[in-house]
Amino acid sequence: MTDVEFKKVLVAEDSSVIQNLLKKILLFENCKITSAKDGAKVLEEFGKEDYDLIIMDINLPKVNGLEATKKIRATSNIPIIGISGNAKNLPESEFSEAGMNEYMQKPLDYDKLIEWVKKYTT
Amino acid sequence: MEGDNSKLRKVQKEIVQELLNHISKEDYFELVNEFILDTRSQLKNIHTEAFSNNKQDLRRAIHTIKGNASSLGFDHLSQYTAEFEELIKSHKEEFKNPNFTIFVRSIEDALTSIEFFNNDHDRRRV
DSSP: OOOOOEEEEEEEEOHHHHHHHHHHHHGTEEEEEEEEEEHHHHHHHTTOOSSSSEEEEESSSSSOOOHHHHHHHOOOOOOOOEEEESSGGSSHHHHHTTSSEEESSSOOHHHHHHHHHHHHHH | OOOOHHHHHHOOHHHHHHHHHSSEEEEEHHHHHHHHHHHHHHHHHHHHTSOOOOOOOHHHHHHHHHHHHHTTTHHHHHHHHHHHHHHHHHGGGGGGTHHHHHHHHHOOOHHHHHHHHHHHTTOOOO
């Protein structure tokens, strides 16, 4: 019998509804989700565990998602997927320059999100 | 800017169908219930913050409702909230309080309708 290898995913999202939605969707992708409700918490959690992937909302309290990404990028190449409710107001370059590997706008394309999760965690 | 309840409670079928490709109907209804509870909590925050100087918390509450609604397929409700969000941004400190009451009431009415249908697990919506 083989042990299932869980992917450790840090989800930075201040909405508990979307946190739970992502947990339910990623459950079948063998993802172990850790939640962070603000940018400061993301940075704190990131230091505690060896994560495989971060899903980062842009509009986080305390430290926004772009700033948190830049700080993480200073020491790590961990894949980061950005999600946003206001992406149309930000130029594409903002996400890539912050160091995000991918980004998408809400409502999320869940097929694409799962595709990216698989891509960056194998 | 009163919201039309018959529109605000409706879901965009394509978004819900896409969700149901990944989660069960029971999970979806559970998330909608959570959305209803969370939005009611956000509306209380809006009511408090509207009469205070804490515009950042006010904007965050509205932004949260908008994002949650769109994620679960309530695109009219999300769009209505987005319009209100823009109204606040444009008026900044000079915003007139009665509009908050109208907004909160419209959202509350929509939530009551959504809750009614969700509790009956109305499959015609999905």
